[in-house]
Amino acid sequence: QKEVEQNSGPLSVPEGAIASLNCTYSDRGSQSFFWYRQYSGKSPELIMFIYSNGDKEDGRFTAQLNKASQYVSLLIRDSQPSDSATYLCAVKGAGSYQLTFGKGTKLSVIP
Amino acid sequence: GAVVSQHPSRVICKSGTSVKIECRSLDFQATTMFWYRQFPKQSLMLMATSNEGSKATYEQGVEKDKFLINHASLTLSTLTVTSAHPEDSSFYICSARRSGGVYNEQFFGPGTRLTVL
Numbered sequence: 001q002k003e004v005e006q007n008s009g010p011l012s013v014p015e016g017a018i019a020s021l022n023c024t025y026s027d028r029g030s031q032s033f034f035w036y037r038q039y040s041g042k043s044p045e046l047i048m049f050i051y052s053n054g055d056k057e058d059g060r061f062t063a064q065l066n067k068a069s070q071y072v073s074l075l076i077r078d079s080q081p082s083d084s085a086t087y088l089c090a091v092k093g094a095g096s097y098q099l100t101f102g103k104g105t106k107l108s109v110i111p
Numbered sequence: 112g113a114v115v116s117q118h119p120s121r122v123i124c125k126s127g128t129s130v131k132i133e134c135r136s137l138d139f140q141a142t143t144m145f146w147y148r149q150f151p152k153q154s155l156m157l158m159a160t161s162n163e164g165s166k167a168t169y170e171q172g173v174e175k176d177k178f179l180i181n182h183a184s185l186t187l188s189t190l191t192v193t194s195a196h197p198e199d200s201s202f203y204i205c206s207a208r209r210s211g212g213v214y215n216e217q218f219f220g221p222g223t224r225l226t227v228l
Contacts, residue, residue, distance in 0.1 A: 043222040103154040
């Protein structure tokens with residue numbers, strides 16, 4: 001059973017701070033890792049994906065991957081109230097197009 | 112970016128009727144589309160994987176005769192909820208995998224909120 005674990009939160013950070021979202025996965029053969037943002041009542045929106053160990057930066061977002069520890073994270077710098085949403089971690093295993101989603105971490109950025 | 116549309120965005124129907132939901136990739140071809148269901152305050156649950164020109168693959172516990180999926184072209188997949196009941200009320204979301212995409216990223220449609228009375 002492939003599992004993706006996330007802290008459900010809520011994670012509250014003040015405006016302008018760095019928000020750190022974490023995710024662990026069970027399948028060592030996992031190849032690609034995705035972060036989606038989902039606003040309440042809306043469908044998920046792809047923010048970033050990463051497939052190599054290390055960091056990948058895109059604007060205020062940085063994804064970090066450590067395959068040895070089976071750990072992927074998302075950092076949001078200069079957090080804004082508009083970043084308040086649920087963040088879903090998704091993992092693609094080997095030999096499949098399917099993504100396994102975590103339950104999501106609810107982020108609240110306090111003005 | 113890749114755009115996926117869904118229609119209708121919201122539907123209310125009587126118990127026992129059937130509802131069809133369309134999922135279209137607007138600016139790319141999608142060999143594979145996925146159908147998810149999400150109940151309030153819960154995570155996405157994959158219902159089935161839809162491959163163009165072949166039968167859909169259903170997840171365990173999902174009734175294939177109740178949730179009919181057709182993926183007739185590289186840009187269109189449909190989900191029909193047959194003989195809907197109140198317990199089928201949920202947020203149904205499709206996603207499309209871009210053909211030829213290296214990292215297999217999925218792009219989601221805006222979702223369809225189904226309410227069965």
